Amino acid sequence: MHPLFKYINKYASTLISEKDFEVFRSHFSEKKIRKKQYLLEEGEICKYFAFILKGAMRKYYIDEKGVEHVVNLYIENWWAGDRESFVMFTPSIYHIDAWEDCELLLITRESILELCRQFPAFNELLLKLDERNNIATQRRITSSISFTAEKRYADFVDCHPYFLHRFPQHIIASYLGITKDTLSRVRKKALKK
């Protein structure tokens, strides 16, 4: 079964038919990108959201000192894109690139709106995704403002173990808002326990 078909039927309460799925699929375009290639660069408008069939990606922000700050990590069955730019048609402040070679399904804003009109199940899917996303980001903010680096890392290991063997430590450190050096110390301390 196609991963996207599986994915949609996993989240929507009413299953869609194989036939409907073909209409669905026609709104997506396949794209393969190689490691280190960009899906989105700073200053561009995010024209596509990407459903990841295979591979790993990251979204990051480069500050005025040239330091990269990883904002999101993505693997299979996740959506990658900059929502703000995608919805508002404003230039993005983020870069999104492939950390591993990727197979993606791209979709435009217009196609999303069209699919929502045509398939209530898709609309429902998007509502649920936003809901989940809101819950997850709320947790991340809570963790970010109230936990120590040590606890944030422990929390990360608990919640996202599948990221541990896909991204190196300096990327995870950046995602947690700390430096690789601090993460290295935190890990050393944790080992002693």
Add this chain to the structure above:
Amino acid sequence: MHPLFKYINKYASTLISEKDFEVFRSHFSEKKIRKKQYLLEEGEICKYFAFILKGAMRKYYIDEKGVEHVVNLYIENWWAGDRESFVMFTPSIYHIDAWEDCELLLITRESILELCRQFPAFNELLLKLDERNNIATQRRITSSISFTAEKRYADFVDCHPYFLHRFPQHIIASYLGITKDTLSRVRKKALKK
């Protein structure tokens, strides 16, 4: 015009009639709570989302040392509640209380789902709110992991000037993930510029 009526027609693309609004309103119950009283306490399930007609509220998390960490601030025309608990029916880790005397409109999860079924405009409204919320939290996470305390405060003053005269500095400091002492230093430094 009723503030909620105004609010709905501001965000939905199709206007709702005065008559429809009465159906709408019947799903909300009015509640007044006084300063320091709780809308939600830790361990409870969040049964109501609150639309704030008047007043100011805050959501916070209390860590194992007993320290309060402010996660959200709310004023008129904002929605207060814990989405995770509201949707998943799990005990909340947050407290929500009134910082000023408040007038609220409460609505249950069932009523929200019912209104979504009955009024596509309401469904659309919720989608847009989630979209905006996602964009805002994304920005907050970016700020939190990549900005210094000084920049985070400057950013806060830019984005939420209306909070400045509603909440004292130690609350704002907590919202920014720093102590009141650090915020005091940051402000002192900023004055010199």
Add this chain to the structure above:
DNA sequence: TATATTCATAGACATTTGTCTACGTTTTTT
């Protein structure tokens, strides 16, 4: 009005985290 509480700031000191350099290992590229 008197009293208690909240609030903002300050300074001294401790702790955490960042910065930088270095090194050995592993992985990737040529």
Add this chain to the structure above:
DNA sequence: AAAAAACGTAGACAAATGTCTATGAATATA
């Protein structure tokens, strides 16, 4: 196979932030 790049750790030092105590002003409460 050789060279280059990426990776993780370590230590020395610097900077940022937290902790604690104190104080005076503003605000709320009795």
